[in-house]
Amino acid sequence: MNCEELRGEYGAWALGIAEDPERSEIAAHLARECSECVAGVRSAMATAAAMSGAVTEAVPPKRLRRRIVAMVSPEPNRAFAFLPWAVSALLAIALVSVAIPGREKAPAPNVSKLEQALSILNDPMAKDVTFGDPAARGRVFVSPGGVVLIAAHLPKLEANRTFELWLIPAAGNPVPAGTFHAETVANGSSAVYVYQGATANAAVVAVTVEPEGGSPQPTTTPFIVTKL
Amino acid sequence: MMLPGFFFPGAGFPGLILALELSGQHDEDLARRLQRRDPDAMKDLYDRFGRLAYSVVLAIVRDSSMAEDLVQETFLRVWNRIQAFEPGRGALGPWLLAIARNRAIDHVRSSASRIDRNAFELDVREHPSLFVDMEREVQNTDHARVIRAAIVKLNPNQRKVIELAYYEGLSQTEMATRMGQPLGTIKTWVRAALTILRQELGQAVAA
Numbered sequence: 001m002n003c004e005e006l007r008g009e010y011g012a013w014a015l016g017i018a019e020d021p022e023r024s025e026i027a028a029h030l031a032r033e034c035s036e037c038v039a040g041v042r043s044a045m046a047t048a049a050a051m052s053g054a055v056t057e058a059v060p061p062k063r064l065r066r067r068i069v070a071m072v073s074p075e076p077n078r079a080f081a082f083l084p085w086a087v088s089a090l091l092a093i094a095l096v097s098v099a100i101p102g103r104e105k106a107p108a109p110n111v112s113k114l115e116q117a118l119s120i121l122n123d124p125m126a127k128d129v130t131f132g133d134p135a136a137r138g139r140v141f142v143s144p145g146g147v148v149l150i151a152a153h154l155p156k157l158e159a160n161r162t163f164e165l166w167l168i169p170a171a172g173n174p175v176p177a178g179t180f181h182a183e184t185v186a187n188g189s190s191a192v193y194v195y196q197g198a199t200a201n202a203a204v205v206a207v208t209v210e211p212e213g214g215s216p217q218p219t220t221t222p223f224i225v226t227k228l
Numbered sequence: 229m230m231l232p233g234f235f236f237p238g239a240g241f242p243g244l245i246l247a248l249e250l251s252g253q254h255d256e257d258l259a260r261r262l263q264r265r266d267p268d269a270m271k272d273l274y275d276r277f278g279r280l281a282y283s284v285v286l287a288i289v290r291d292s293s294m295a296e297d298l299v300q301e302t303f304l305r306v307w308n309r310i311q312a313f314e315p316g317r318g319a320l321g322p323w324l325l326a327i328a329r330n331r332a333i334d335h336v337r338s339s340a341s342r343i344d345r346n347a348f349e350l351d352v353r354e355h356p357s358l359f360v361d362m363e364r365e366v367q368n369t370d371h372a373r374v375i376r377a378a379i380v381k382l383n384p385n386q387r388k389v390i391e392l393a394y395y396e397g398l399s400q401t402e403m404a405t406r407m408g409q410p411l412g413t414i415k416t417w418v419r420a421a422l423t424i425l426r427q428e429l430g431q432a433v434a435a
Contacts, residue, residue, distance in 0.1 A: 017393045019400060
């Protein structure tokens, strides 16, 4: 569809009520930075934003300000609370990335993955939860910007299967957060998985076994479930 | 059904008016401080936009406890994504309010078990690049008065579809079902309503 055909739907798109094909087409035009659509959508966004001015005013409770400010206020020593695990995680990432026993060639260090993990581990807002049962044990770190999962004794995967991470909100469906495989090290299968993405809604982190490529929603019972 | 704020044009909200009369320089400074991870910047951000964000969210979800959670999520989202914001060009208030409304609509859709067809595009619609060069249009105008005056100019059908869109996030197909009208008719009403609102806002800015 061309810009002229889409022009009438800029407003609906800005309000989040456009439907296909216009919805996808506008997104595609924006993705390729179509100047006409970008300008049109920006104008529509301005109108949508202005509509907030007609909303009935409500006074939020004072505790809301405290909650929001507390989210970003640094807590002394919090960053060091999980230092031993942080060191272990970094070593694990370096080990998996650099040298894996049994491999003929060591893969190149995954610097990007390490940096991603560091940003999550060092986030003062990161939460960490230990989990463990006969199926798997380890620790998960969750910051507003991502997840670092360190797990050992993972179940053996059948052919064409993969592990998939889920972020489960208090209300709503699980949100897929990527797939990963385990590495067989020593006597078991372990994995260090880094997910970079928003986690604000997550109340629970879970892992399931899914078909290769992942699933939009879980198709098996999670074998790792950690409540944040 | 509780009538949303659109239908009380007589109420005066100086706080809302002031909240949207933004200084571009103020926005820029605040954005830069947020990007530097200044915790006090978050206090200032909340003091400027917290009440309006809460008002928008509460008007949509109609649950004060949930509204608190969603506003907190909104501010966290701003904090996490502020690095992509262009301090010299971006409109902080409209961006934050868009995020707030999206959180609320997402919640309403999830609660109603409606298929969220726009789930994967929330990030696209909230990208800071869509909220640049907007300050000229939103600052120094009496927004509450202007938008209410504009809404009064809509006919009942136009006003209804805007209400369903803004407060419930209904798709145009869902509106057609709710109102018992053809989809084409609904789209005509939506487009006409938004055109009128846009024109009225544009005239207010020009004045």
